[in-house]
Amino acid sequence: MQAFGMTVNDLSVAYGDRTAVKNVSLDFAPKQVTALIGPSGCGKSTFLRSLNRMNDLIAGCTVTGEIWIRDQNINSPETDVVSLRQRIGMVWQRPNPFHKSIYENIAFGPRYHGTKNKKQLDEIVEESLRKAALWDETKDRLHNSALALSGGQQQRLCIARSIAVKPDIILMDEPASALDPVSTAKIEELIAELKQDYCIVIVTHNMHQAARVSDKTAFFLSGEVVEYDLTPTIFTNPQRRETNDYITGRFG
Amino acid sequence: MKAKTVDKIATSVIIAIAALIVLVLAGLLGYILVRGLGHVSFHFLTSAPETIRKGGGIGPQLFNSIFLLVLTMIITIPIGLGAGIYMSEYAPSNKLTNAIRLVVEVLSSVPSIIVGLFGLLVLVNLFGFGFSLFSGALALTVFNLPLMVRITEQGLKGVPREQKEASLALGLSKWKTITSVMLPIAMPVILTGTILAAGRVFGEAAALLFTAGMSSPRLDFSDWNPLSPFSPLNPFRPAETLAVHIWKINSEGLAPDAGEIAAGASAVLVITVLLFNFAARWLGRYMYRKFTAIK
Numbered sequence A: 001m002q003a004f005g006m007t008v009n010d011l012s013v014a015y016g017d018r019t020a021v022k023n024v025s026l027d028f029a030p031k032q033v034t035a036l037i038g039p040s041g042c043g044k045s046t047f048l049r050s051l052n053r054m055n056d057l058i059a060g061c062t063v064t065g066e067i068w069i070r071d072q073n074i075n076s077p078e079t080d081v082v083s084l085r086q087r088i089g090m091v092w093q094r095p096n097p098f099h100k101s102i103y104e105n106i107a108f109g110p111r112y113h114g115t116k117n118k119k120q121l122d123e124i125v126e127e128s129l130r131k132a133a134l135w136d137e138t139k140d141r142l143h144n145s146a147l148a149l150s151g152g153q154q155q156r157l158c159i160a161r162s163i164a165v166k167p168d169i170i171l172m173d174e175p176a177s178a179l180d181p182v183s184t185a186k187i188e189e190l191i192a193e194l195k196q197d198y199c200i201v202i203v204t205h206n207m208h209q210a211a212r213v214s215d216k217t218a219f220f221l222s223g224e225v226v227e228y229d230l231t232p233t234i235f236t237n238p239q240r241r242e243t244n245d246y247i248t249g250r251f252g
Numbered sequence B: 001m002k003a004k005t006v007d008k009i010a011t012s013v014i015i016a017i018a019a020l021i022v023l024v025l026a027g028l029l030g031y032i033l034v035r036g037l038g039h040v041s042f043h044f045l046t047s048a049p050e051t052i053r054k055g056g057g058i059g060p061q062l063f064n065s066i067f068l069l070v071l072t073m074i075i076t077i078p079i080g081l082g083a084g085i086y087m088s089e090y091a092p093s094n095k096l097t098n099a100i101r102l103v104v105e106v107l108s109s110v111p112s113i114i115v116g117l118f119g120l121l122v123l124v125n126l127f128g129f130g131f132s133l134f135s136g137a138l139a140l141t142v143f144n145l146p147l148m149v150r151i152t153e154q155g156l157k158g159v160p161r162e163q164k165e166a167s168l169a170l171g172l173s174k175w176k177t178i179t180s181v182m183l184p185i186a187m188p189v190i191l192t193g194t195i196l197a198a199g200r201v202f203g204e205a206a207a208l209l210f211t212a213g214m215s216s217p218r219l220d221f222s223d224w225n226p227l228s229p230f231s232p233l234n235p236f237r238p239a240e241t242l243a244v245h246i247w248k249i250n251s252e253g254l255a256p257d258a259g260e261i262a263a264g265a266s267a268v269l270v271i272t273v274l275l276f277n278f279a280a281r282w283l284g285r286y287m288y289r290k291f292t293a294i295k
Helices: A044-050 A081-086 A102-112 A118-131 A151-163 A181-194 A207-213 A231-236 A241-247 B003-037 B042-046 B059-090 B095-108 B112-126 B133-157 B161-169 B174-203 B242-252 B258-292
Strands: A006-015 A018-028 A033-037 A061-069 A088-091 A169-173 A199-203 A216-221 A224-230
Touching: A006 A044, A018 A044, A018 A224, A033 A044, A033 A207, A044 A169, A044 A199, A081 A088, A081 B161, A088 A151, A088 B161, A102 A118, A102 A151, A118 A151, A151 A169, A151 A181, A151 B161, A181 A199, A181 A207, A207 A231, A216 A231, A216 A241, A224 A231, A224 A241, A231 A241, B003 B258, B042 B059, B042 B258, B059 B095, B059 B133, B059 B174, B059 B242, B059 B258, B095 B133, B112 B133, B133 B174, B161 B174, B174 B242, B174 B258, B242 B258
Parallel strands: A033 A199, A033 A216, A088 A169, A169 A199
Antiparallel strands: A006 A018, A006 A061, A216 A224
16 A cells, blocks of 8 residues: 655644644655644644644634645645545544444444445454454454443544544544553554554654654644654754753753 | 531521422422322223213323324424534524524523414414414424424534544544434433423413314314324314313313313323423433443
8 A cells, every 4th residue: 555645834723813833844754653742732733633624623713834645735725625534534632432333433434435345344344453453352342332442442443443444644632641551552552553554643742652652753832843853863962942941841 | 607607507598498399399299190190090081071061081182282292393303403403513603693593592482372372373364274283283383493403402512522523534524424423422412302392392281272272173083094174183173282171171161070170181291291201311311321331
């Protein structure tokens, strides 16, 4: 399968008069994990939610700039938002499985996108759960409610759900911050696995996590990208004083 | 005064008020049931009323009440769901939609006798529907519809935003997201609200006096052709409901046992409305469990 990345040009986001993200340009390479770090309110989550046009849902929110995937600017008004979102998966801070069975959580998307064959759906469900390292724990109770799973399992189910529709890119908004350390470790392992196929953009508050899972890191401050570089460089040899202050815990 | 004493006084006052409410309710229910239940029998529930002789029943009235409720719900539920979905998910938030919301609120608080008179002038006379179940159902729709709209809107607004976003992020259309993800979650709220609204429709009298009418043709319960004038299923026949019947025999009943009939009918009405309430709570809890916990 061919891997795709994403290029963001001069993206700004405003809620009414207040600018939350200012002229951000970033390049997300395929088969790489990019971490977005920064103090609360620095605009990193807002930026992430703009990448799959989720901010369209919020009244008074305007997003300007260009977001390129596969030679298409997805931030242009002509883009079909519904079909675009199939190419960009998303995982939220708190696990949000549908109030359906484990099987239905995964099969729901592919079925809507045209896979009606029961056998094909079964295969997609198994493959997605295997990729999310959840198959062994759930294969005997696929038709039980997803809400009976633990928080960590629910989060892996949400990841499985998003890869079931075969996206190019997966956006993760602090995917482990509501989980215990063991579940967090599993999610991080999973991210390392998934990066072989997808371009992953992850927002995180946990700097150790950013250092562990990502290839590149962007440091956000007050809606702007202060520094964007290879993760080891950011954490060992940052070029800007603000970055250094933040990663050494002097603020944020 | 010490904070602890104030707290104690406030707590006892609140408990006293709560106890008073429970007592009044229990007394009212007890009085109606004790007076009426002795008169309720299978014969009473199934036979036709008598005008001047003893031993009449409430069969047709009970049937009319249920049939009218079904008709009202058939009209209200699709329109109410549709309007509620529109108000919650599609309507932009501006002056016009705020005005619509206000009108909906006002509509549901119009006194029911006014709705009845409106029904008489517009539905019965102007549109020529006559005194009929259909006129009655439309009159009831006037204050049932706002409730349905509000219930649906609140149910959908109560769905966590992440659920909606998760579905949209998979590339599902807005409509599919509403029908497959949001409505199932909102369903317990919507269903409970609908049943409670149904209880109100079932007990309504004032709006029906001038719309569904105060008499029933002699119903032939073996004739199920909805077009025949004596068929119970004909929606264009006049139909006296249970609540209207209670009002009528209490004010102008000629039968020697009018008092007991009114008491018995009241007990039946109260029990039915109570059943609606219990069913609503049970169903709401059952569906909540079904949608959230292990199957």
